[in-house]
Each structure stands twice: as structure tokens, then as C-alpha cells.
Amino acid sequence: MSQHEARKDHQPVSPELFRDVIRHLASGVTIITSSAKGGPVGLTATAVCSISAKPPMLLVSLSNTSHTAEGVEESGAFAVHLLSHADKAYAEKFALPKDHFVGIPYHTDEATGVPVLSEALGHLACVVERSIPVADHILFIGRVVGCELNSKHPHPLLYFDRNYRKLSTASETPATNLEPWGSEQDIGLVSA
Ligand SMILES: Cc1cc2nc3c(=O)[nH]c(=O)nc-3n(C[C@H](O)[C@H](O)[C@H](O)COP(=O)(O)O)c2cc1C
Numbered sequence: 001m002s003q004h005e006a007r008k009d010h011q012p013v014s015p016e017l018f019r020d021v022i023r024h025l026a027s028g029v030t031i032i033t034s035s036a037k038g039g040p041v042g043l044t045a046t047a048v049c050s051i052s053a054k055p056p057m058l059l060v061s062l063s064n065t066s067h068t069a070e071g072v073e074e075s076g077a078f079a080v081h082l083l084s085h086a087d088k089a090y091a092e093k094f095a096l097p098k099d100h101f102v103g104i105p106y107h108t109d110e111a112t113g114v115p116v117l118s119e120a121l122g123h124l125a126c127v128v129e130r131s132i133p134v135a136d137h138i139l140f141i142g143r144v145v146g147c148e149l150n151s152k153h154p155h156p157l158l159y160f161d162r163n164y165r166k167l168s169t170a171s172e173t174p175a176t177n178l179e180p181w182g183s184e185q186d187i188g189l190v191s192a
Pocket residue numbers: 029041042043044045046047048061062063065066067068069094095096097098159
């Protein structure tokens with residue numbers, strides 16, 4: 001029996017159990033934007049993952065029924081926005097089914113043509129290198145063609161156990177076994 005066949009014999013995990021476990025994975029909250037039929041589209045998303053720094057690439061997972069996924073497929077580009085805790089209202093608004101951009105200041109990114117939210121903590125503009133349908137989602141792998149951070153002392157918006165959260169740095173002692181970000185020893189930045 002092949003490994004693949006053996007795996008098929010496992011008892012299926014129910015969606016409810018899966019959700020009960022995975023909701024305890026703390027994540028950063030983002031807003032992913034794109035454009036469809038010339039208009040802006042966007043949604044609140046936690047399914048964002050940095051893939052590599054050389055070259056800079058990231059992955060997002062979007063429901064295949066979302067308007068935003070339709071826009072990313074159509075335009076071949078998207079922007080991932082990082083949010084401050086103060087931007088919680090943005091996250092709530094972009095998780096609703098419509099009217100995402102009403103009253104929200106944004107401009108068009110010259111390189112990709114996607115909408116960039118002017119007041120977000122930062123953004124990464126990407127062009128799609130690959131898209132992979134998986135179950136009821138589409139994984140979009142994007143090459144970062146522009147990015148910006150608007151605050152040197154960010155207070156990020158987090159999501160954990162079905163609620164928005166704030167990072168409490170006061171209780172943390174500095175890590176002793178991590179190399180500085182960008183050094184050759186830093187995980188994820190192993191030299192070629
Ligand atoms: C905290 C949070 C995280 C979410 N993460 C994702 C995600 O990673 N991918 C996704 O497709 N939808 C995600 N959603 C749901 C979308 O934001 C929501 O379905 C949105 O209304 C879709 O908008 P659209 O159809 O206009 O694209 C999330 C919602 C919340 C509240």
C-alpha cells in the first residue's frame with residue numbers, strides 16, 4: 001500500500017473540530033485588495049504567509065466564492081495590507097459582504113493597478129506567479145514588487161480565539177536565542 005493510500009484510511013477530522021483547534025493559532029490581521037471589472041475589491045484575511053525573502057514572495061488563501069479572489073484572477077495582482085490595532089474598524093468593515101471602500105481613503109498602485117489603503121500600517125503589492133485551487137479556496141503565490149511600512153513602532157492587530165487582540169509587549173523579556181532579522185543565521189534567510 002502506498003503512503004498516499006494509507007493516508008486515505010484515516011478517520012476524517014470534522015470541520016468543527018478543525019476550527020476549534022485552529023482558532024487558537026494567533027495571526028496577524030490583513031486586508032487584501034485587488035481590482036475587478038475596473039473597481040476596487042478587498043477582504044479581511046488572516047491566511048497570509050511569507051514564503052521567501054530572496055526573492056520576496058508570499059502566499060494568500062482566498063475563498064473561491066469571494067469577489068476578491070475573482071479580482072486577483074482577473075487582474076493578476078493584489079496588495080496585502082498590515083493593520084494597526086487602531087485599524088480594527090477596517091478589519092470589521094472588510095469582513096462584511098459589501099461596501100468595503102465607502103469612506104475609505106485609497107489610491108491606485110502604479111506598478112500593479114491595485115488599490116492601496118492610504119491609512120494602513122503598511123502594504124506589500126504583489127503580482128501573481130502561481131494560483132493553486134485547493135478545496136474551496138485558491139492559493140495565490142505573489143512576488144512582491146513594492147512594499148512600505150508607515151510606522152516604526154507598530155501596534156499590530158491580531159486575531160485569536162474568534163476575537164481581535166492587542167499585543168502586550170510589556171510582559172515580554174527580550175529573546176536571547178534569535179539572530180537579528182536579516183542576518184545570515186536568521187531562519188528563512190539561509191544563504192544560497
Ligand atoms: C478575522 C477574519 C479573517 C478572515 N480571513 C479570511 C481569509 O484568510 N481568506 C478568505 O477568503 N476570507 C477570510 N475572511 C472572510 C472574508 O473577509 C469575508 O468573507 C469577506 O466578506 C469576503 O469579501 P469579498 O467576497 O468581497 O471578497 C476572514 C474574516 C475574518 C473576520
